[in-house]
C-alpha cells in the first residue's frame with residue numbers, strides 16, 4: 239500500500255543506505271525538503287523506511303498510536319550495556335519499570351541534586367587557567383559524568399568514581415562503534431575492542447552489584463537521598479513489589495548511558511553557539527551578573543534566568559542531542575492517510591523538524607529570543623519542537639537535563655568566557671548515537 243510514497247533515488251541494491259550513512263543530516267534534510275511530510279527511504283534491498291516530517295503525524299506515532307510501534311533495531315546494541323532497562327525494553331515490562339522510576343525523576347525530587355551539580359562544576363573549573371586551550375566537549379563529558387555518578391550513588395563511590403567513569407566510557411564507545419560499524423563482529427570473538435569491553439562490563443557489574451548489596455544490607459532507617467536509594471525503595475503501586483538486583487543494575491546503567499553524553503553535547507554546542515554570537519553572549523553574561531551578583535546559582539534562581547533558559551532551548555533546537563527517533567511498525571497502522579506495514583521503519587528527526595522553515599523564521603540562525611515568553615511553542619504544533627521525544631517514552635530525565643544545563647551554564651558562565659580561535663574551522667555535528675561535535679570542541683577559556 240505504501241509504494242506510492244516517493245523518495246530520493248537510490249542504488250539498485252543498497253537503495254539510499256550509503257548516501258544516508260555518508261552524511262545523515264544533509265541526506266534527511268534534503269529528503270524532507272524535496273519529498274515533503276513523508277519520504278520513502280530504502281535502507282538496503284528490502285528494508286523500507288519513511289522519514290516523517292509533519293508534527294501532527296509525529297504526535298500520532300509517539301502518542302496516540304504508539305502501541306502500533308516498538309523501538310527500532312538500532313537500539314538493540316545498547317542492550318549489551320543497559321540490559322533490559324527502560325530505554326530498551328518494551329510493552330508491559332517498560333510500563334512497569336517506568337512507573338517504578340517516574341517518582342525518582344519528579345521535579346521536586348531532583349531539585350535536591352542542584353547543589354551537587356553546582357558543587358561539581360565549581361570543583362571542575364577550579365583547575366582551569368586563564369587563556370588555556372581546552373577540548374570543551376571533553377570537559378563537559380567529564381563534568382556530566384561526575385554529576386550523574388554522584389547523584390546516582392551519593393558519597394558511596396567517590397573513591398572509585400574514576401574507575402567507574404572509565405568503564406562507562408569504554409562501554410559507550412563500544413556501543414557507538416558497533417552502532418555505526420558495517421562489520422558486526424560477535425562479542426565472543428576476542429578482538430581488543432571486545433576484550434576491553436568485556437573487562438569494563440565485568441568491573442562495572444562487580445562495582446554496582448557490590449554497592450547494591452551494601453545498601454540492601456544496611457539497617458532500616460539509613461538515610462540516602464541519591465537516585466540509587468530511590469530505585470531500591472521503589473514499589474509497584476499495583477502489586478507492592480520492587481526491582482530485582484538485576485533490574486536495579488540495568489536501570490543504573492540506563493541512566494548513565496542516557497543521561498550523560500546527551501547533556502554534555504547540549505552544553506558543548508551551547509558554548510560553541512555563544513562563542514559565535516557575541517551579542518547573545520554579552521546578554522547572557524549580563525543576566526548572570528545582574529541576577530546572581532557573583533554568588534553561586536541555586537535551583538531557585540533558574541526561573542529568574544529566562545535568557546539562560548532560552549539559550550538552552552535554542553541550542554537544543556539547532557543541535558538536538560537526540561537527533562532522530564526511530565520506530566518499527568509492529569501492527570498495520572495508518573498515519574495521515576498513509577498505510578504502514580509491520581517491519582517498516584518510521585524515522586522522525588529532531589534535527590530536520592527543528593529547522594523547518596514552516597515553523598521557524600531564519601531556521602538556521604541562533605536566536606534564543608525566539609523562545610521569549612513561550613509564544614512560539616504555543617503557536618507551533620507541539621511536535622515541531624521535541625528535543626526530549628514525547629508520549630509514554632518521553633525522556634524521563636528531561637527536567638534533570640534542563641536543570642543541569644541551566645546550572646552549569648550559569649556557574650561556568652559567571653567566571654569564564656569561552657571563545658573559539660578565529661582560525662578554527664566551523665564545528666561539525668557528527669550524528670552517531672547522539673549529535674556530538676566531530677573531533678571535539680577546542681576552545682580557549684578566559685577569566686571574566
Ligand code: HEM
Nearest residue numbers: 324325496497500501504559560626627631633634635639
Ligand atoms: C539534553 C539532554 C537530553 C536529551 C536531549 C534527551 C533526549 C531523550 C529522548 C529524545 C528520549 C526518547 C527516545 C525515544 O523515544 O526513542 C530520551 C529517553 C530517555 N532519557 Fe533522555 N535526554 C537527555 C537527558 C537525559 C538525562 C539527564 C537522563 C537521566 C538522568 C535521561 C534518561 C533517559 C531515559 C531513561 C530514557 C528512556 C525513557 C523511556 O523509554 O521510557 N535523559 N531522552
